[in-house]
Amino acid sequence: MPDTAERPSAKPRLAVKLLDPRLSDYLPHYATEGSAGMDLRALLDTPLTLAPGQCELVRTGLAIHIGDPGLAGMILPRSGLGHKHGIVLGNLVGLIDSDYQGELMVSVWNRGSAPFVLEPFERLAQYVLVPVVQAELRVVDDFAASARGEGGFGSSGRH
Numbered sequence: 001m002p003d004t005a006e007r008p009s010a011k012p013r014l015a016v017k018l019l020d021p022r023l024s025d026y027l028p029h030y031a032t033e034g035s036a037g038m039d040l041r042a043l044l045d046t047p048l049t050l051a052p053g054q055c056e057l058v059r060t061g062l063a064i065h066i067g068d069p070g071l072a073g074m075i076l077p078r079s080g081l082g083h084k085h086g087i088v089l090g091n092l093v094g095l096i097d098s099d100y101q102g103e104l105m106v107s108v109w110n111r112g113s114a115p116f117v118l119e120p121f122e123r124l125a126q127y128v129l130v131p132v133v134q135a136e137l138r139v140v141d142d143f144a145a146s147a148r149g150e151g152g153f154g155s156s157g158r159h
Ligand SMILES: O=c1ccn([C@H]2C[C@H](O)[C@@H](COP(=O)(O)OP(=O)(O)OP(=O)(O)O)O2)c(=O)[nH]1
Pocket: 075, 091, 093, 094, 095, 096, 097, 098, 100, 103, 104, 105, 106, 107
């Protein structure tokens, strides 16, 4: 039996605005059939040097309106940039609301010890679409008992 899952249903179609005409050559896409994220590129006119510890908000030139409260976007670091060069996100993870219609911005943080030069249109982070469940909160005085109760932060010990 081939090790392939059944194909998921149709992909959501998201409306995207290109806020700079140069982006038409760089529309984000899934690099492989199984990719979870689409790489986002830095909309820069000139290279941006990030000193160690420096954090800058970088334009992507893209506005994506998700429009479905059952979905959200996440901006995540690229593992190669993060591991090899210390280039991660100043907010660690970017969470994009389904009703956000503004430009996707990437907070780029050089947590490494050497300067890093970000080139115009370099792929700097990735965009992942995720399902979301919105909750309603119901105030109670007590919870029904659970196996864990209030234990946390290592209370279950090591095995
Ligand atoms: O890395 C990011 C994170 C957020 N956003 C945009 C989309 C998101 O929907 C909006 C608000 O993000 P968030 O709620 O995380 O920020 P906030 O500081 O709570 O701002 P707000 O008061 O606007 O909600 O900012 C980005 O473009 N990039």
